[in-house]
Amino acid sequence: xxxxxxxxxxxxxxxxxxxxxxxxxxxxxxxxxxxxxxxxxxxxxxxxxxxxxxxxxxxxxxxxxxxxxxxxxxxxxxxxxxxxxxxxxxxxxxxxxxxxxxxxxxxxxxxxxxxxxxxxxxxxxxxxxxxxxxxxxxxxxxxxxxxxxxxxxxxxxxxxxxxxxxxxxxxxxxxxxxxxxxxxxxxxxxxxxxxxxxxxxxxxxxxxxxxxxxxxxxxxxxxxxxxxxxxxxxxxxxxxxxxxxxxxxxxxxxxxxxxxxxxxxxxxxxxxxxxxxxxxxxxxxxxxxxxxxxxxxxxxxxxxxxxxxxxxxxxxxxxxxxxxxxxxxxxxxxxxxxxxxxxxxxxxxxxxxxxxxxxxxxxxxx
Amino acid sequence: xxxxxxxxxxxxxxxxxxxxxxxxxxxxxxxxxxxxxxxxxxxxxxxxxxxxxxxxxxxxxxxxxxxxxxxxxxxxxxxxxxxxxxxxxxxxxxxxxxxxxxxxxxxxxxxxxxxxxxxxxxxxxxxxxxxxxxxxxxxxxxxxxxxxxxxxxxxxxxxxxxxxxxxxxxxxxxxxxxxxxxxxxxxxxxxxxxxxxxxxxxxxxxxxxxxxxxxxxxxxxxxxxxxxxxxxxxxxxxxxxxxxxxxxxxxxxxxxxxxxxxxxxxxxxxxxxxxxxxxxxxxxxxxxxxxxxxxxxxxxxxxxxxxxxxxxxxxxxxxxxxxxxxxxxxxxxxxxxxxxxxxxxxxxxxxxxxxxxxxxxxxxxx
Ligand SMILES: NC(=O)c1ccc[n+]([C@@H]2O[C@H](COP(=O)([O-])OP(=O)(O)OC[C@H]3O[C@@H](n4cnc5c(N)ncnc54)[C@H](OP(=O)(O)O)[C@@H]3O)[C@@H](O)[C@H]2O)c1
Ligand SMILES: NC(=O)c1ccc[n+]([C@@H]2O[C@H](COP(=O)([O-])OP(=O)(O)OC[C@H]3O[C@@H](n4cnc5c(N)ncnc54)[C@H](OP(=O)(O)O)[C@@H]3O)[C@@H](O)[C@H]2O)c1
Numbered sequence: 228x229x230x231x232x233x234x235x236x237x238x239x240x241x242x243x244x245x246x247x248x249x250x251x252x253x254x255x256x257x258x259x260x261x262x263x264x265x266x267x268x269x270x271x272x273x274x275x276x277x278x279x280x281x282x283x284x285x286x287x288x289x290x291x292x293x294x295x296x297x298x299x300x301x302x303x304x305x306x307x308x309x310x311x312x313x314x315x316x317x318x319x320x321x322x323x324x325x326x327x328x329x330x331x332x333x334x335x336x337x338x339x340x341x342x343x344x345x346x347x348x349x350x351x352x353x354x355x356x357x358x359x360x361x362x363x364x365x366x367x368x369x370x371x372x373x374x375x376x377x378x379x380x381x382x383x384x385x386x387x388x389x390x391x392x393x394x395x396x397x398x399x400x401x402x403x404x405x406x407x408x409x410x411x412x413x414x415x416x417x418x419x420x421x422x423x424x425x426x427x428x429x430x431x432x433x434x435x436x437x438x439x440x441x442x443x444x445x446x447x448x449x450x451x452x453x454x455x456x457x458x459x460x461x462x463x464x465x466x467x468x469x470x471x472x473x474x475x476x477x478x479x480x481x482x483x484x485x486x487x488x489x490x491x492x493x494x495x496x497x498x499x500x501x502x503x504x505x506x507x508x509x510x511x512x513x514x515x516x517x518x519x520x521x522x523x524x525x526x527x528x529x530x531x532x533x534x535x536x537x538x539x540x541x542x543x544x545x546x547x548x549x550x551x552x553x554x555x556x557x558x559x560x561x562x563x564x565x566x567x568x569x570x571x572x573x574x575x576x577x578x579x580x581x582x583x584x585x586x587x588x589x590x591x592x593x
Numbered sequence: 594x595x596x597x598x599x600x601x602x603x604x605x606x607x608x609x610x611x612x613x614x615x616x617x618x619x620x621x622x623x624x625x626x627x628x629x630x631x632x633x634x635x636x637x638x639x640x641x642x643x644x645x646x647x648x649x650x651x652x653x654x655x656x657x658x659x660x661x662x663x664x665x666x667x668x669x670x671x672x673x674x675x676x677x678x679x680x681x682x683x684x685x686x687x688x689x690x691x692x693x694x695x696x697x698x699x700x701x702x703x704x705x706x707x708x709x710x711x712x713x714x715x716x717x718x719x720x721x722x723x724x725x726x727x728x729x730x731x732x733x734x735x736x737x738x739x740x741x742x743x744x745x746x747x748x749x750x751x752x753x754x755x756x757x758x759x760x761x762x763x764x765x766x767x768x769x770x771x772x773x774x775x776x777x778x779x780x781x782x783x784x785x786x787x788x789x790x791x792x793x794x795x796x797x798x799x800x801x802x803x804x805x806x807x808x809x810x811x812x813x814x815x816x817x818x819x820x821x822x823x824x825x826x827x828x829x830x831x832x833x834x835x836x837x838x839x840x841x842x843x844x845x846x847x848x849x850x851x852x853x854x855x856x857x858x859x860x861x862x863x864x865x866x867x868x869x870x871x872x873x874x875x876x877x878x879x880x881x882x883x884x885x886x887x888x889x890x891x892x893x894x895x896x897x898x899x900x901x902x903x904x905x906x907x908x909x910x911x912x913x914x915x916x917x918x919x920x921x922x923x924x925x926x927x928x929x930x931x932x933x934x935x936x937x938x939x940x941x942x943x944x945x946x947x948x949x950x951x952x953x954x955x956x957x958x959x
Binding site for chain 2 (some may be wrong): 248257309393396397399414415417418419420421422424426428429430431432433435444446448449450451452453454458461462463464468471483484485486488490492493494495496501503512529531532534536537538539540541542543544545551552553554555556557558559562564566
């Protein structure tokens with residue numbers, strides 16, 4: 228240990244022989260809530276835990292590790308003596324405050340998009356590239372976005388064996404990927420259209436009936452929406468290009484060919500992905516299934532004859548990536564098709580951040 | 594004209610100089626109902642129209658071309674004097690009765706799966722391979738399934754220009770692809786779970802609340818289900834292999850590489866497809882968009898900045914294939930990604946059958 232560079236080394240931890248102090252910035256948010264759950268149920272590696280939010284939520288009392296804790300407003304001082312800071316806040320808050328935390332000596336585990344593609348910030352998925360966590364010149368470690376995280380653990384395992392060359396991905400993304408506003412909008416739309424048998428038969432019916440579109444560019448209830456993010460070059464969306472960039476960076480495969488199509492579906496939580504992966508080596512269905520079944524963080528659920536395959540309704544609230552429908556292409560012995568599901572608020576956000584912080588804690592604890 | 598072979602040539606049409614007599618077998622079904630609508634609104638090319646069903650619906654009075662018509666029970670005699678017979682009935686009914694109709698002199702336009710892959714039965718999509726309709730040694734012409742039909746007109750247009758080599762497809766299939774039972778099941782499930790904010794947050798919640806699964810292997814409301822059809826070799830589903838077989842046959846491309854993943858979504862009508870198509874030649878985004886915009890049967894809807902892309906809710910009840918999200922792959926200048934939507938009961942079933950019958954009628958009418 229002790230090979231870390233830059234700010235955020237062991238000097239600020241909570242007593243030399245003690246456990247590191249942790250700050251959770253964004254503890255009152257959707258991802259923050261899941262983080263508090265995880266901190267309360269996983270192995271306890273921290274000393275003091277400080278819960279931080281905007282001034283608006285300061286003073287709220289939450290519970291972590293079974294004990295009450297009062298939320299404090301974000302300020303430079305909250306990082307004094309903190310060895311690790313998790314950031315689960317909007318991009319612009321991370322952009323402004325993660326460097327402040329790092330300058331005060333905390334190693335930052337950031338869940339936002341602010342630093343993911345920065346060349347001097349590692350993008351870490353503990354099951355795939357844990358060693359990268361040590362090389363953090365700015366004292367900041369980033370986590371990928373929730374769509375990348377829904378597949379990267381499974382892909383990483385297959386990549387180690389077969390060498391990934393190309394990826395064609397179509398997503399079935401949950402409303403909660405667009406935050407609490409997305410969740411609220413989908414429930415409100417479903418309340419309006421659910422069970423109305425007159426709807427869904429003529430163009431415009433659903434559009435006329437769902438009410439507010441919220442963060443989505445079209446009705447989501449009784450519909451699918453092939454757009455997420457903002458417009459980028461060549462007709463691509465920012466979400467689609469993010470997947471390409473993040474997968475390449477995590478796998479250390481800058482030339483990987485990636486075509487992603489992001490589609491929102493009327494599901495509350497858990498993203499699904501239909502993946503066509505082309506490898507350098509010939510793949511075998513049974514072997515690929517065994518690799519997935521044997522990979523930490525992945526559960527194989529692949530008996531379609533018995534109606535066993537992952538669906539969002541069955542995996543929501545669970546930690547792993549669920550893999551099923553594993554098939555070798557009939558026309559290319561080096562290609563695999565598979566279907567993956569994962570909870571976008573757990574491995575897709577809170578869990579990966581917690582795992583990254585645990586890697587850092589292990590390094591800081593003698 | 595007059596180059597037809599086998600049974601079902603012009604000898605049985607309704608008077609030498611008159612218009613051909615048509616029998617619609619399955620007129621009381623979901624697809625049958627749309628066929629009656631189309632017959633009532635398109636150019637009138639038929640003489641007599643006979644509506645046929647099982648004995649259970651015989652005697653029902655329906656309306657076609659604005660006139661009442663009584664449904665008769667399926668029997669060999671309903672084909673006497675009929676030049677054309679549309680079959681929109683279950684596979685086994687087509688398998689048993691289409692040869693009877695052909696033997697009595699009617700040319701059969703069959704919508705079922707019974708004859709699609711028979712080597713002596715052409716599989717016809719009028720915008721793509723209209724000439725194949727003439728080569729029908731058994732007097733039977735088949736239509737592809739609804740998932741193939743949701744993409745084949747758009748793909749056919751691009752194939753003519755660029756030469757299709759490989760196809761990776763993920764579907765977003767509507768409940769109505771599983772017939773009236775599928776529609777009823779989805780509405781019933783949505784009535785149970787729509788708007789209930791307690792649901793969708795924990796594994797098993799939705800499964801416990803939706804009630805009957807109907808024709809689906811998992812809950813469909815608030816969920817997506819990566820399975821349609823029956824188990825086939827290597828983990829593939831029958832629906833996925835059908836897409837591969839049908840696209841190859843319609844395009845006359847027996848070596849086309851196809852990987853399809855069929856996923857059911859909680860949409861009542863209209864199938865959507867995310868398509869990654871690799872061509873022999875380099876593609877250009879603008880040119881591909883222009884080809885699609887200029888193809889009969891295709892509407893280009895592709896301005897994501899203005900939130901213009903096809904969604905099931907916007908295309909249901911319309912005839913064309915809607916194409917959007919047209920992008921050239923950033924990593925392969927010969928690959929295009931696009932998103933397609935089409936009403937599975939119109940072009941996906943009734944419309945294609947009606948168009949095939951019109952090709953036959955044009956040939957039979959002097
Ligand atoms: N939702 C997902 O699927 C997902 C997946 C991966 C990554 N992420 C990322 O995770 C982060 C949080 O997402 P979320 O869904 O949890 O959002 P959220 O529910 O809106 O929560 C935002 C949190 O940030 C805090 N906050 C906002 N502005 C602040 C400020 N100026 N100073 C201090 N704290 C501030 C909020 O505190 P108050 O309570 O005081 O407002 C709240 O705790 C985002 O970067 C998001 O991109 C989300
Ligand atoms: N739904 C789709 O998206 C779709 C798409 C492409 C192709 N197709 C195909 O189209 C066909 C019809 O599908 P559908 O959804 O319209 O089914 P449906 O609603 O169940 O209708 C079936 C029709 O067949 C008739 N029929 C059933 N058994 C019969 C028998 N023994 N003799 C005579 N008629 C009989 C029924 O008459 P009664 O009223 O007397 O029962 C009814 O008119 C199927 O082959 C299906 O695979 C459907």
